[in-house]
Amino acid sequence: MSIYQFLKFEPILKNKIWGGEKLTSILGKKSLLKNIGESWEISGIKEAISIVLNKELKGTALNELIIKYKNDLLGDKVYRQFGNDFPLLIKFIDAKEALSIQVHPNDDLAKKRHQSFGKNEMWYVLQAEKNANLIIGHKKNSSVKEFNTHIENNTLLSILNTESIKEGDAFYIPTGTIHAIGAGTLIAEIQQTSDITYRIYDWERKNADGTFRELHTEAAKDAINYHAKDSYKALYSEKENSTSEMISNPYFTTSILPLLGKVEINHQKKDSFVIYMCVAGNVTFESEEQKESLYLGETLLVPACMKEFNIVAREKSKLLEVYIK
Numbered sequence: 001m002s003i004y005q006f007l008k009f010e011p012i013l014k015n016k017i018w019g020g021e022k023l024t025s026i027l028g029k030k031s032l033l034k035n036i037g038e039s040w041e042i043s044g045i046k047e048a049i050s051i052v053l054n055k056e057l058k059g060t061a062l063n064e065l066i067i068k069y070k071n072d073l074l075g076d077k078v079y080r081q082f083g084n085d086f087p088l089l090i091k092f093i094d095a096k097e098a099l100s101i102q103v104h105p106n107d108d109l110a111k112k113r114h115q116s117f118g119k120n121e122m123w124y125v126l127q128a129e130k131n132a133n134l135i136i137g138h139k140k141n142s143s144v145k146e147f148n149t150h151i152e153n154n155t156l157l158s159i160l161n162t163e164s165i166k167e168g169d170a171f172y173i174p175t176g177t178i179h180a181i182g183a184g185t186l187i188a189e190i191q192q193t194s195d196i197t198y199r200i201y202d203w204e205r206k207n208a209d210g211t212f213r214e215l216h217t218e219a220a221k222d223a224i225n226y227h228a229k230d231s232y233k234a235l236y237s238e239k240e241n242s243t244s245e246m247i248s249n250p251y252f253t254t255s256i257l258p259l260l261g262k263v264e265i266n267h268q269k270k271d272s273f274v275i276y277m278c279v280a281g282n283v284t285f286e287s288e289e290q291k292e293s294l295y296l297g298e299t300l301l302v303p304a305c306m307k308e309f310n311i312v313a314r315e316k317s318k319l320l321e322v323y324i325k
Contacts, residue, residue, distance in 0.1 A: 003069040006285050006292040007301040009050040012040035020096025022186050027297025041299035044086030044193050075272040075304035091189040095181045101201040105223040106175040114196050118175045120251045121191035125169045129184030136179045137161045138228040170234040172247045176225030188277050255321045259313035267307045272323040274302045281317025286310040
């Protein structure tokens, strides 16, 4: 049974202590919530399964789609690897304040401790206020002993790498990398399907009831990669109406697609679903059977069996294209 439909899902909005108003004011999410930090665009997390928003399959849960359409939805290779588990979690994040300094376990540790995938992830910066930055990794190679000392002395920031950011910057954050999204940042996040986070430092921030959020410094010690990298920033170029690869790894491949006018898309060589996130402008997806608009801040999933279609942009627009090699 085939599934020939461009799929949009109901955003799942998450109130966060560090969240702001940009997901509603800039990306057009509809909510009366305040301090919205995250919009889960496509989620297979058991407690937050995405629901189809459009056309004939409206109201159907993502896990139900996978059970019914299997490899037609996910692709042969992806379905063999993941079965009925959707392998990616797609988000937009608004950090009005800085997120906690944190780390995510790899697949082996996450499975052992939580029966979960690990959390390799990437960020694409949609907007960054003046002096906005990210914390990613160590300045130089470190150790558990040094980590313990800096936790005890409240000097962890002194050994961490800080990156100044601007619109269009992209970063890959492998599991084990200490990181934090800084204040004044609006990003798109692509990650493995996991909600496992070890919080290491939270800026002495208190909840509304005056308590501090839980820290997980002991659990984090075995998860951290203490080796520094030269850079976590993706180097890529852009070419109008052509995809340019930004980041590729065994978990996901993400490309940038600047658009103006009509582009014919052919995914015959891909054995995977393909996700598009609109990070500038707006476009229309067109096949013989249907049309579907995609505006700034919206996300769309193309089933693996849909190999050819067109994308039309009547103004300069930009998409992130995500799939699994």
